[in-house]
Amino acid sequence: MSDPHELVVLNPATEEVVATVPAASEEDVAAAVVRATRAQPGWAALAPADRARLLRRFADTVDAHLEELAQLEVREAGHTVGNARWEAGNARDLLLYAAGGAERLLGKQIPVPGGWNVTFQEPLGVVGVIAPWNFPMPIAAWGSFPALAAGNAVVLKPAETTPLTALRLAELALQAGLPEHVFQVLPGHGHTAGRALVDHPDVAKIVFTGSTRTGREVMERCARLVKPVTLELGGKSPNIVFADADLTTALDPFSFLDNSGQDCCARTRILVQETVLEEAREFLADALAAVVVGDPADEKTQMGPLISRQQLDRVRSYVPEDAPALRGSAPDGPGFWFPPTVLTGERPDGRAAREEIFGPVAVLLPFTDEQDAVRLANDTPYGLSGSLWTRDLGRALRVSQAVRAGNLSVNSHSSVRYWTPFGGFKQSGLGRELGPDALTAFTETKNVFISNVSPSTEGPAQ
Numbered sequence: 001m002s003d004p005h006e007l008v009v010l011n012p013a014t015e016e017v018v019a020t021v022p023a024a025s026e027e028d029v030a031a032a033v034v035r036a037t038r039a040q041p042g043w044a045a046l047a048p049a050d051r052a053r054l055l056r057r058f059a060d061t062v063d064a065h066l067e068e069l070a071q072l073e074v075r076e077a078g079h080t081v082g083n084a085r086w087e088a089g090n091a092r093d094l095l096l097y098a099a100g101g102a103e104r105l106l107g108k109q110i111p112v113p114g115g116w117n118v119t120f121q122e123p124l125g126v127v128g129v130i131a132p133w134n135f136p137m138p139i140a141a142w143g144s145f146p147a148l149a150a151g152n153a154v155v156l157k158p159a160e161t162t163p164l165t166a167l168r169l170a171e172l173a174l175q176a177g178l179p180e181h182v183f184q185v186l187p188g189h190g191h192t193a194g195r196a197l198v199d200h201p202d203v204a205k206i207v208f209t210g211s212t213r214t215g216r217e218v219m220e221r222c223a224r225l226v227k228p229v230t231l232e233l234g235g236k237s238p239n240i241v242f243a244d245a246d247l248t249t250a251l252d253p254f255s256f257l258d259n260s261g262q263d264c265c266a267r268t269r270i271l272v273q274e275t276v277l278e279e280a281r282e283f284l285a286d287a288l289a290a291v292v293v294g295d296p297a298d299e300k301t302q303m304g305p306l307i308s309r310q311q312l313d314r315v316r317s318y319v320p321e322d323a324p325a326l327r328g329s330a331p332d333g334p335g336f337w338f339p340p341t342v343l344t345g346e347r348p349d350g351r352a353a354r355e356e357i358f359g360p361v362a363v364l365l366p367f368t369d370e371q372d373a374v375r376l377a378n379d380t381p382y383g384l385s386g387s388l389w390t391r392d393l394g395r396a397l398r399v400s401q402a403v404r405a406g407n408l409s410v411n412s413h414s415s416v417r418y419w420t421p422f423g424g425f426k427q428s429g430l431g432r433e434l435g436p437d438a439l440t441a442f443t444e445t446k447n448v449f450i451s452n453v454s455p456s457t458e459g460p461a462q
């Protein structure tokens with residue numbers, strides 16, 4: 001049982017303590033919301049260009065501390081240093097993108113009989129962001145920075161295992177000149193601080209990223225207050241490989257091994273046309289054996305540890321020792337290591353083929369033709385991401401229309417770009433982050449009618 005008052009941050013590669021951080025209580029959350037509620041009107045009242053200028057200065061400050069942030073991510077989350085640099089850069093880039101949005105958050109004027117309607121995009125007030133541990137910096141940024149740019153104050157609760165980069169971002173925001181209490185980070189436990197943020201009547205919206213199970217609870221609690229919620233939840237994404245594809249790029253193992261598989265977009269169901277199944281199996285066996293797993297701070301490392309002992313136990317539960325599988329290697333402890341693995345004897349309705357494992361484990365499943373590929377791809381309660389590989393443009397178009405997922409890639413494994421909307425179909429979530437509409441999602445639309453009838457100059461009739 002974890003200490004309710006303290007978070008112990010472990011380096012998942014060594015199990016050494018990196019830091020201990022006080023855990024926010026329900027009262028701490030309530031006090032933070034009061035401070036945010038007081039600070040928000042002044043922030044919203046800034047001219048958009050001035051808000052944008054402060055956010056750009058924040059981006060410059062993040063840029064000046066990029067390596068420090070990346071190294072912190074390596075230590076608290078076990079991410080490879082290359083990935084961690086990308087993550088810090090993503091936070092900086094999103095700040096710049098959101099800053100531009102602040103200056104372009106426009107309403108409409110709509111001529112109507114008897115006058116005009118004018119719409120305004122008004123900030124919601126205080127936004128609560130609940131982030132997971134798998135991408136601590138980017139996901140904190142995606143929820144928080146567009147909300148700030150739209151004139152909201154943000155209270156962010158990072159995951160209890162990975163609070164350090166978020167805390168540092170909040171310090172850098174102050175250093176850059178953002179007003180106090182506009183961006184607050186409160187590390188704490190989900191069942192206390194997280195729930196308190198969700199239940200607080202003065203928190204106008206919740207942005208939650210994490211498991212579908214917790215997301216469901218967050219949505220139920222928000223429903224009681226009719227509070228809008230954005231949910232970015234689990235995934236079990238297909239990688240659909242037709243026989244005409246270039247197998248060496250289509251079967252890149254980092255499509256499911258990136259971040260040790262702790263990635264909601266990981267392509268963990270490898271669907272391969274049966275005529276090239278054997279070739280795919282041989283390629284994957286060699287590719288897994290070649291993956292360099294080890295110290296995430298070493299520039300040559302390609303895959304680091306899992307986040308925690310709990311996550312390691314969870315991943316192990318999906319991979320019995322005698323399961324038919326292709327396996328790479330991983331260091332022994334200390335640290336939470338699991339080898340790159342592709343299960344080859346799993347049925348499409350098996351547990352490992354249906355549930356989000358969140359580790360370096362994929363299943364290999366054959367399909368016969370295009371129809372069968374689409375059926376298998378959609379045979380999941382999730383709908384976040386996916387890839388399809390073929391040289392046939394017509395087939396690429398048909399399959400990308402037929403697969404029910406929010407983010408698909410044709411002849412690519414790339415999912416996330418801060419310029420484009422990101423989010424899931426089905427039980428992968430609700431709403432979209434990033435992209436051109438990211439700021440609008442943190443506003444209410446107000447519609448004002450202005451009559452074109454001149455008031456009488458003679459005053460009210462006696």
Ligand code: NDP
Nearest residue numbers: 131132158159160189190194195210211214233234264358
């Ligand atoms: P959770 O979904 O439980 O946690 C995500 C965030 O929500 C954390 O900040 C957590 O806090 C917080 N939280 C937990 N319970 C509540 C609550 N009742 N109300 C409000 N906030 C809450 O994920 P876990 O970390 O427990 O991971 C479990 C599994 O979820 C993983 O194995 C993986 O399969 C999946 N997962 C999926 C993610 C995705 O992006 N698809 C991301 C993370 C996990 P705290 O850290 O204190 O628990």
